[in-house]
Amino acid sequence: MRLGTPCVAVIAVTATTAAAQAAITGGTGSTSVIPAPASVARNVLESNTQAWAFDEVQNFVLPVDLSVDITAVGLVDASGDLTPGVIPAGTVVSSHFLHSDPETETSSTYEGTVTFDGIIVGIIVNRELIALTDGLLGNPATTYTDYNSRGLELGNDRVRLNVGRFSINYRFVTSGSTDDIRVITVVPGASTAAGAAMAGLCVLRRRRR
Numbered sequence: 159m160r161l162g163t164p165c166v167a168v169i170a171v172t173a174t175t176a177a178a179q180a181a182i183t184g185g186t187g188s189t190s191v192i193p194a195p196a197s198v199a200r201n202v203l204e205s206n207t208q209a210w211a212f213d214e215v216q217n218f219v220l221p222v223d224l225s226v227d228i229t230a231v232g233l234v235d236a237s238g239d240l241t242p243g244v245i246p247a248g249t250v251v252s253s254h255f256l257h258s259d260p261e262t263e264t265s266s267t268y269e270g271t272v273t274f275d276g277i278i279v280g281i282i283v284n285r286e287l288i289a290l291t292d293g294l295l296g297n298p299a300t301t302y303t304d305y306n307s308r309g310l311e312l313g314n315d316r317v318r319l320n321v322g323r324f325s326i327n328y329r330f331v332t333s334g335s336t337d338d339i340r341v342i343t344v345v346p347g348a349s350t351a352a353g354a355a356m357a358g359l360c361v362l363r364r365r366r367r
Contacts, residue, residue: 180252180276180343181213187270188258194297200305200336204261209268209330209337214253214297217345222247224294225287226280226342228319234283235316245280245342252276253295254341258332265333273325276343281317281326283339285309291340307335 185191190208197203203210228234229243245251254274260266282288285308292302310317314331317339330337 180216180274180345182211182254182272183275184273185211185270188268189256189270189272191272194299196299197301197303198255198257198259198336198338199301199303200259202259203257204259206261206266207268209256209258209270209328211254211256211272212297212300214255214300214340215295216252218251218253218295220245220247220249220251222294224249224251224280224291224342227283227287228281228317229279231319231321231323233316233318234312236312239312240283243280250345251279251295252343252345253291254343255297255300256328256339256341257336258330258338259336260332260334263334265331268330268332268337269328271325271327272341274341274343275324276345278319278323278326278341278343280342281319281339282342283310283312283315283317288338288340295340295342305335308338310337310339 182191188207188209189211191211194212194214195203195210224245226243226245227240230241232239234240256272258268282291288309289304296302315337316329318327320326326341
């Protein structure tokens with residue numbers, strides 16, 4: 159599951175044996191928090207106004223290193239803003255999904271905030287990485303289908319990991335397909351200080367090039 163990247167931050171988090179879940183706790187704007195749906199395949203969960211947010215696996219021990227696209231606090235609206243990282247095997251994580259699928263072929267814009275009770279250690283926005291992690295981190299009750307336009311098209315689409323790492327802001331401009339991201343949190347009680355520091359080093363290295 160680990161993919162090579164030009165700048166890799168190793169997110170050093172400490173696994174916890176606590177049984178607490180790390181869940182979506184709220185949303186604003188276009189966000190509608192729902193139980194895991196039967197499917198997020200294209201043309202199934204449609205709305206021109208609502209982006210759907212739901213929890214996936216909880217308290218899951220990663221069996222392999224997990225590559226993610228965003229590890230650092232800040233706005234990502236271009237590929238150069240990505241801060242790739244690797245969450246190591248053995249880390250206890252929870253995953254969460256945000257999905258938009260317009261009812262019509264015309265463009266629909268979705269904007270809002272999603273808040274979590276776990277600390278965000280990574281966000282996946284790339285279509286290939288989302289598809290690779292569907293089987294590992296997807297909700298077992300949900301059907302996922304891969305297609306060419308899945309994920310974000312940075313520029314029109316954007317996401318911000320907010321200071322404190324408990325929430326994201328997003329803006330999806332979706333037309334003729336879906337926009338999707340997967341958010342990875344650590345269960346309450348896990349240590350993320352080292353991970354945050356390494357994410358910052360990754361950003362500095364990219365900017366010096």
